[in-house]
Amino acid sequence: METHSISNKYLKLTTIDYGATVHQLIFKDQNGNDINVVQSYKDLDSYIHNAPYLGASVGRYAGRLNPNGFSINGQHYALYTDNQAHLHGGREGFSFKTWKLEEITQGENPHITYSYFSEDMEEGYPGALEVFCTYTLKDNQLLISYTAKSDKDTVVNLTNHNYYNLNGNGSIMDHELRLHADRILEKSLTAVPSGSFKEVKQTHYDFRATTIIKKQLEIAGIDDTYVVNQNKPLAVLYAPKTGIQMKISSNQPAVVIYTPPTLDEQLLLNQPVSEYPAICFETQNFPDAPNHAQFPSALLKSGDLYSNESVFEFSIK
Template sequence: MRTHTISNKHLKLTTIDYGATIHQLIFKDHLGNDVNVVMSYKDLNSYIHNAPYLGASVGRYAGRIDPKGFTIGQKHYPVYTENQVHLHGGKEGFSFKTWKLVEVTQGENPHITYSYFSKDMEEGYPGNLEVFCTYTLMDNALQITYKAKTDKDTVINLTNHNYYNLNGNGSVSDHELTLHADQILDKDQTAIPNGKFNQVKGTHFDFRNTTLLQKQLEIGEIDDTYVVKQNNPLAILYSPKNKIQMVVRSNQPAVVIYTPPTLNEKLLLNQPVSEYPAICFETQNFPDAPNHPEFPSSVLKSEEVYTNESLFEFSIK
């Protein structure tokens, strides 16, 4: 397991080839102190098959797919199922593979690029798929770009699974969230979308106006797919404690917002942590899109190139 680090005058990023994972992301607060704004394991071995997918690149299909599998054309493809769902690409998804380092550059806009070759029928998915993950520091922003191409029609949905805490530790309950989304996906008891859309207006899912996260977290965790206006920005997260603001933009039609109630503190660099220690922004297509023709298509054809591009911009406010 190898780490790679790039930096510019605003940000410092350390990644791991296992899972093309983000290990640390450092930004200075309003007092000039370094803050690691993502959850990080102390021991790199803790990333191996870690249940929270901490900082990992998720695929071949991020999120949930119906346990019956999916159909492309006239052919049906069964998938690995656990707890009545197919989650984050299967038993051995991209998060738990060692990716190949393609390139590391330094300078004004440094980047790290990893690649992974997923063989035809790996985890039940058709097509030999070549995937590239590039992390680029662009001034005060982290750009995450996934590209992929296949030799056979397949389905794909890639995302990064960073756990953000702009304080660097503690809880995100004191963070403020703005989310430019009018709808969330309705879901069944196993959290698989059922094809219906729910309006957020008048509900505790409504973050269209800036809202203190504590108000929602007193009701319970967030684990929902928001339908977003692409590159609008889709979300703004702010920590009044150290004045760090993160603006999220993406070319994807949805973002899964997830606030885990707990994480294993003894394994983390970000100590101490408390209830609701982080929030995820999983920019992606809709979960279970292969089984819902009314959702944006997740099919990647052999002559096409898949691109998921997201930007996380940091500033002091």
């Protein structure tokens, strides 16, 4: 397992080839102190098959798919399931593979590019798929890019699974969030989308106006797919304690927001850990889109290019 680091005058990024994972992302707070704004494991071995997918690149299909699998061109494909769902690409998804370092550059706009070759029928998915993940630092922005090509028609939904805390430790309950989304996906008891939508209005999912996260998480945590109605930015997160603000933009139709109630403090660099220690912004297509014609298509035709472009812009407010 190898780490790779790039930096500019605003940000420092360290990644791992295992899972094309973000290990640390450093930005200075309002007092000039270095803050690691993502949750990180102390020991690199803790990333191996870690249940929270901490910082990892997720695929071949991020989110949950129906346990019955999916069909393409009349051909049915069965998938590995656990707890009545296929999650984040299966038993051995892209998060748990060692990616190849393609390129690392330094300088004004440094970047790290990893690649992974997924064989035809790996985890039940058709098509030999070549995937690239590129992390770029451009001024005060972290750009995360995923591209993929397949030699057969297949389904693809890639994302990054960073756990953000703009305080660097403790809780995100004091953070303020604005989210440009009026609806979430309705889901079953096993968290697989039903195909219907729910309005966020007058629910604890409502962040259409800037809201202190504690107000909503005191009702319940969030692990839901928001339908994005504005892409630039789709969300703004702010931590008054450090003065750090993060704006999120993406070319994807949805963002999965996940607020874990806790994480294993003994394993983390970011100590102390308090209730609701992080928030995830998984920019992606809709989970289970292959099984719902009314959802944006997740079909990647043979020879076409899949692209997920997301930007995380940091500033002091």
